[in-house]
Amino acid sequence: MVGAGATGGAFGSLLHEDGRDVTYLVRTHRAERLRREGLRFVSPSGDRTHQVQVLTTGEAAEAFDLVIVTVKASALPTAIEDVRPYVGRDTVILPVLNGMAHMDRLEEAFPGQTVGGLAKIVATLDEGTVRQMTELTTLTVGPWTAAALPTAVTDALRVPGIDLTVSDDVAGAMWEKWVFIAAGGVVTCLFRGPVGATIEAGGLPRILEAISELEAVADAAGHPVSASGHAQSVTLLTQPGSAFTTSLYRDLIAGNPTEAEHILGDLARRARLLGVPTPLLDLTLIQVRSDAIQRWNAEAALPTG
Structure with missing residues (x-):
């Protein structure tokens, strides 16, 4: 192990x-x-x-x-x-x-x-x-x-x-989980909060768009998300009052190393190769990368003595 x-x-x-x-x-x-x-x-x-x-x-x-x-x-x-x-x-x-x-x-x-x-x-x-x-x-x-x-x-x-x-079809199962985790990462990291707060702020249409655009990548890759997988994403990411967040978001807020490039960056790269537009995913990556750059610059500026 x-x-x-x-x-x-x-x-x-x-x-x-x-x-x-x-x-x-x-x-x-x-x-x-x-x-x-x-x-x-x-x-x-x-x-x-x-x-x-x-x-x-x-x-x-x-x-x-x-x-x-x-x-x-x-x-x-x-x-x-x-x-x-x-x-x-x-x-x-x-x-x-x-x-x-x-x-x-x-x-x-x-x-x-x-x-x-x-x-x-x-x-x-x-x-x-x-x-x-x-x-x-x-x-x-x-x-x-x-x-x-x-x-x-x-x-x-x-x-x-x-x-x-x-x-x-373990690859299909892995893609389905990946799309859900990435959608959760987009929703929580882009809007900087739990699902319930984002919905209360008027973000429900954007949440549904995030789910749709990421499922389109899986579909283009030959691993379409099942009806049950789609229903799970919608249920968990559109629940009013939900405190749901992702480990990606929690690591981001805590200033810890994140899996953003592995989960979001790789998905965006594959989307480009497949010709699938992912505007919300791309915005999230800018947000996360900007945060990482600022933290790196702040650490680099600290005195070393």
Whole structure:
């Protein structure tokens, strides 16, 4: 398990609890804490702490059968190099990042060994504790290249607490999730607030336009959003009084590194290649990039002594 944050910690705990042999590849400070205190996992089903196996970059270990990548997009290039010594000829790589750009990077690094995947979970890392807020814990996997998905992979992932789906069109499922996350990012980052406040300010027509323009990109790419996927986006992003925001927005407001280029920038790039206009997405990128430039300039101006 590459990363022991909200996603990696939650799924890793559920796999561990059903007897799977799980090892976390993490940074030194995280490894020290996990070795000292264990991994605490709080979910609707209970509060427990597990003693877990951890690795840090450079420590010796044999190749793993399955590597699940759960880091944020900004950490992916480093994670690829960190995990490389533990990837053997038969190792399967399962990333559960948002967007699609990571698939190209992983397939380039480990040709023919990457499978498609996406996770849905509402969880956070709180002072080292993994907290899952709802019972939603789904994992969708499927073959990415012509090779079939190894049965051993699905057998390993089929444990209590994880709602596992094996899809013949995992790329379509990944696109559908990507479009929803991107639409949420446009709505919350462009208008700088939760859905309810944007609607109260008269933004409902713009929200619907954002959903429509991003779904048009998926359609042009050959992965049209399903009727149920569209209904989910409309329901969640047009609810009056809703406090819904996105992690992209929360990171932006907090001044943390964001996945904006991975989620929004890559989608805008593909839209240009496909000839699909995305005015609201483009405005959002200007907003987010301008914010990043200002923060970088402010940091560069600080005294170094």
